[in-house]
Amino acid sequence: MAFENLSERLQKALRNLTGKGKISEEDINAASREIRLALLEADVNFKVVKDFIKTIKKRALGQEVQESLTPGQQVIKIVNEELTKMMGEEAVGLTKSPHIPTVIMMVGLQGTGKTTTVGKLAYRLMKEEKARPFLIAGDIYRPAAIDQLKQIGADLNVPVFSEPDEKNVAKIVEDGLAEAAVHRNDYVIIDTAGRLEIDEPLMKELEEVKAVSQPDNILLVVDAMTGQAAADVAKTFNERLDVTGVILTKLDGDTRGGAALSIRAITGKPILFTGQGEKLTDLEVFHPDRMASRILGMGDMLTLIEKAQQDYDAKQAEKVAQKMRENTFDFNDFIDQLEQVQKMGPLDEIMKMIPGMANNPQLKNFSIDEKQIAHTKAIVYSMTPAEREDESLLNPSRRRRIAAGSGVPIVEVNRMIKEFKTAKDMMSKVTKGNFKDLEKLPGMNSPMAKMAMRRMGKSFKKKKAKKMKKVKRFHS
Ligand SMILES: Nc1nc2c(ncn2[C@@H]2O[C@H](COP(=O)(O)OP(=O)(O)OP(=O)(O)O)[C@@H](O)[C@H]2O)c(=O)[nH]1
Numbered sequence: 130m131a132f133e134n135l136s137e138r139l140q141k142a143l144r145n146l147t148g149k150g151k152i153s154e155e156d157i158n159a160a161s162r163e164i165r166l167a168l169l170e171a172d173v174n175f176k177v178v179k180d181f182i183k184t185i186k187k188r189a190l191g192q193e194v195q196e197s198l199t200p201g202q203q204v205i206k207i208v209n210e211e212l213t214k215m216m217g218e219e220a221v222g223l224t225k226s227p228h229i230p231t232v233i234m235m236v237g238l239q240g241t242g243k244t245t246t247v248g249k250l251a252y253r254l255m256k257e258e259k260a261r262p263f264l265i266a267g268d269i270y271r272p273a274a275i276d277q278l279k280q281i282g283a284d285l286n287v288p289v290f291s292e293p294d295e296k297n298v299a300k301i302v303e304d305g306l307a308e309a310a311v312h313r314n315d316y317v318i319i320d321t322a323g324r325l326e327i328d329e330p331l332m333k334e335l336e337e338v339k340a341v342s343q344p345d346n347i348l349l350v351v352d353a354m355t356g357q358a359a360a361d362v363a364k365t366f367n368e369r370l371d372v373t374g375v376i377l378t379k380l381d382g383d384t385r386g387g388a389a390l391s392i393r394a395i396t397g398k399p400i401l402f403t404g405q406g407e408k409l410t411d412l413e414v415f416h417p418d419r420m421a422s423r424i425l426g427m428g429d430m431l432t433l434i435e436k437a438q439q440d441y442d443a444k445q446a447e448k449v450a451q452k453m454r455e456n457t458f459d460f461n462d463f464i465d466q467l468e469q470v471q472k473m474g475p476l477d478e479i480m481k482m483i484p485g486m487a488n489n490p491q492l493k494n495f496s497i498d499e500k501q502i503a504h505t506k507a508i509v510y511s512m513t514p515a516e517r518e519d520e521s522l523l524n525p526s527r528r529r530r531i532a533a534g535s536g537v538p539i540v541e542v543n544r545m546i547k548e549f550k551t552a553k554d555m556m557s558k559v560t561k562g563n564f565k566d567l568e569k570l571p572g573m574n575s576p577m578a579k580m581a582m583r584r585m586g587k588s589f590k591k592k593k594a595k596k597m598k599k600v601k602r603f604h605s
C-alpha cells in the first residue's frame with residue numbers, strides 16, 4: 130500500500146502526544162523530530178520538510194486554544210491541516226474553455242502513464258458530462274504508441290486522430306484540431322511522447338504543440354513511484370511549459386509518498402487527479418484533505434474532531450447555557466442533549482475513536498451504555514409535561530407511576546433523577562465559571578454527568594472564546 134511507512138511513522142510520532150492532557154515544548158520538539166525524519170524518509174523534498182516542520186512547531190507552540198480538543202488532538206489537527214495545505218487545499222478540476230473544444234495536453238516523462246491517462250480522462254468526461262472527446266496521437270516516436278491510443282479509442286468508441294507519416298508533431302496537432310472542429314467535439318485530448326530524461330528537443334516539441342493548440346489544460350503526468358526525482362522533473366516541465374496541473378499516477382503501488390507531498394509545494398501547481406490502477410476507471414479526483422487523513426491514518430478520528438466541532442448547534446448551545454444560568458434546565462432539555470450526543474453515532478464507538486480518551490484519568494471508566502440511554506428516554510417520556518419541567522414534583526408516588534409507565538425498575542428511576550439533579554447542579558456551576566468543586570460533586574462518575582459536563586463545558590468555553598475574540602478585536 131502506498132504511504133505505508135510514512136503513515137506508520139507519522140502515527141507513531143503523534144501517538145505519544147494523544148494521551149497527554151498537557152503538552153510541553155519538549156514533547157512538541159520530539160514529535161517534530163520524528164515527523165521530520167518520517168517525511169525525509171518518504172522522500173519528501175528537504176526544503177518542503179523544513180518549512181513544514183517550522184510551521185507545525187510555530188502553530189503547536191502558539192496553541193490556538195480550541196474548545197473540545199485535548200492538546201494532543203490539537204497537534205494532530207495542526208499536522209493534518211498543514212499536510213493538507215502542503216498538497217493543495219481544495220480539489221481542483223479541469224479548466225473548461227468558454228467555447229468548444231476544451232483542449233487538454235498531456236506531458237511527462239516516458240512510461241509515466243500519459244497514454245493510459247488520456248483514456249481515463251476521456252472515459253471520465255464521457256461518463257460525467259456525456260462529453261464527446263476527440264483524441265490526438267502526438268507520439269510519433271514509438272510505432273506502438275499510436276496503436277496503443279487507437280486501441281483505447283476503440284474501447285471507448287472515441288475518435289483517434291493520427292498521421293503516421295507526418296514528422297512534425299505540431300502539424301499533426303493542428304490538423305487534428307481542425308478535424309475536431311468539423312465534428313464539433315467538446316474535448317480534445319492530446320497525447321504526447323515521453324523521454325527517459327528531460328531533453329531539449331522534447332521540450333521544444335512540446336512548446337510548439339502548446340503554441341498551436343493553446344491548451345486550456347497542460348497536465349503533467351508524474352509517476353508517484355519515482356519519489357523526489359518526480360518533483361524535480363515537475364519543476365523543469367513547469368518552468369518550460371507553465372503546466373496547469375499534475376496527475377499523479379501509480380498511487381496504487383508501493384510509493385513512499387514523497388512526490389505527492391512535494392509537487393504542489395515545489396511547482397505551486399495543483400494535483401488534479403490520481404491514477405490508481407491500469408484500468409480506464411482507475412482515475413480519482415485528488416482531495417488534499419482526504420489524502421492527508423489517509424496518510425495520517427486517522428480518518429475516523431479527524432472526522433470525529435470535525436463532528437465534535439460542527440455538530441453542536443451553536444444557537445442551541447447558547448439557549449441551553451442560558452437555561453443553565455437561570456437554572457431552568459429541565460428534562461426536555463436533557464433529552465435534547467442526549468439526542469445531540471446520540472446523533473454522533475454509537476457512543477462507545479465515538480469514545481474509542483478518540484485517541485487518549487482511554488488514557489485520560491479524568492475520563493477513566495467512561496462508558497456509556499446505549500441501553501441506559503434508552504431507559505433514560507423511556508423514563509422521561511413517562512413523565513407528565515409538568516414533571517419534565519420541574520423535577521421537584523417527582524415525589525415517591527409519581528416515581529412509582531413513572532417506573533410502571535416506562536417499564537424501568539424504581540431504583541433506576543431514582544438513580545436517573547439523582548443523576549439529572551447532579552448534572553444540572555454541575556452544569557449550572559460550570560456555566561457560571563465555577564469549575565472548582567466539580568470533582569467533589571456526588572454522582573460525578575456517572576456517565577450522564579460526564580457527558581453533560583463535556584457538552585456544557587464546551588458551550589461555556591465557546592462563549593468565553595467568543596468573548597475573548599471580541600475583546601481582542603476591540604483592542605487591536
Ligand atoms: N498500476 C498502475 N499502472 C499504471 C497507471 N497508469 C499507467 N500505468 C501503467 O504504466 C505503464 C505505462 O503507461 P503509459 O500510459 O503507456 O505511459 P506513457 O506515459 O504514455 O508512456 P510513453 O508513451 O512511453 O511515454 C502501462 O503499463 C500502464 O498500464 C496507474 O495509475 N497505476
Ligand SMILES: [Mg+2]
Pocket residue numbers: 243244245268274320321322323
Ligand atoms: Mg504514451
